[in-house]
Amino acid sequence: MLPSSTVENYLKAIYLGQSALTGDERLVSMGHVAAALRVTPGTATTMVKALSESGLVEYEPYSGVRLTPAGERLAGLVIRRHRLVESFLVEVMGMSWAEVHEEAEQLEHVVSERLIDRIDSMLGRPTHDPHGDPIPDAEGAITPRHLENLLTCPIGTPLKVTRIADQDPSFLRFIEDNELKPGQPVQVDARDPAADAVHLRSRDRELTIGARAASKLLVEVDAQ
Ligand SMILES: [Zn+2]
Numbered sequence: 353m354l355p356s357s358t359v360e361n362y363l364k365a366i367y368l369g370q371s372a373l374t375g376d377e378r379l380v381s382m383g384h385v386a387a388a389l390r391v392t393p394g395t396a397t398t399m400v401k402a403l404s405e406s407g408l409v410e411y412e413p414y415s416g417v418r419l420t421p422a423g424e425r426l427a428g429l430v431i432r433r434h435r436l437v438e439s440f441l442v443e444v445m446g447m448s449w450a451e452v453h454e455e456a457e458q459l460e461h462v463v464s465e466r467l468i469d470r471i472d473s474m475l476g477r478p479t480h481d482p483h484g485d486p487i488p489d490a491e492g493a494i495t496p497r498h499l500e501n502l503l504t505c506p507i508g509t510p511l512k513v514t515r516i517a518d519q520d521p522s523f524l525r526f527i528e529d530n531e532l533k534p535g536q537p538v539q540v541d542a543r544d545p546a547a548d549a550v551h552l553r554s555r556d557r558e559l560t561i562g563a564r565a566a567s568k569l570l571v572e573v574d575a576q
Contacts, residue, residue: 357461360430362399363408365389366419367427379416383393407431428492434460435481437490440471442482449482449533450524482536483524484515484570502550502566508575515570523568530559536576 356565365388369380386396404411419427430433434456441452451478463471469490480486488494499514500506513536516527527531531554540549550566552559 358399359403359408361389362396362403363419363423363427363428364434366409366417367424368419369432374406379412379418381416385417402415427494428488428494430460431494432488432490432492433463435485436468436471436475436478437463438481438483438509439475439478439487443475450521450528452482453519453521480515480534482534484513484520485522499570499572502538502540502552502561502569503543503563505571507538507542509539510574511538511540511571512536512574513538513569514572517570518568523565526565527569531555531557532569538569538571 365385366380369384373380382393382396382400382552385400386393389396391399400411400417403409403419403423407420407481408426409417409419411417437456437459438449438452441447441455442449444458447455472490473518478487486494487499501517505511513532513534515534516532518524532538536554538552538554540550540552543549544551546565549560550563552561552566
């Protein structure tokens, strides 16, 4: 079976599903895979069985699926192409970071290894894309790194936005309008669980956001 764009999209969805597993969860549920690919559970199961026969995933009926090392490498390379294309579109083409995801969804399947290597070196071999997502290396590997979000981070401590865990254009524009892009300073002043709200400041502006938005802003303690 050739790594068609459908295969690549399944591998990518399972990869991203795996990185969102918590605690002792080991498998990505078929419901998650079907929802991510916007297909019926039956379609997802048929495809995952085919991937299993190709040695790219381990499928456990009624439990879920996870990537084999071969599947993980292929998925990592698709994500590498995606994130390098996004970086290129923002840095070189001057496109908005809010609009490049959809373009990259298409281009990630068609850019050649030669072109992607050229883009990589032209951009100075970046480690993160404009959303702060890590770019896998040429072997498809990512060094895992634990980040807090605005719901879990310490209160009253200077932080730096590191990554935005959502690609929705309207959310990204909201982030940009409020100067909360990766690299920008932020600090949580208080959390209000009753109102599901997080009060924060970025530079000299104060802002209150909902818990769901706060969970998508990944941060690290600002070393400076
Ligand atoms: Zn993207």
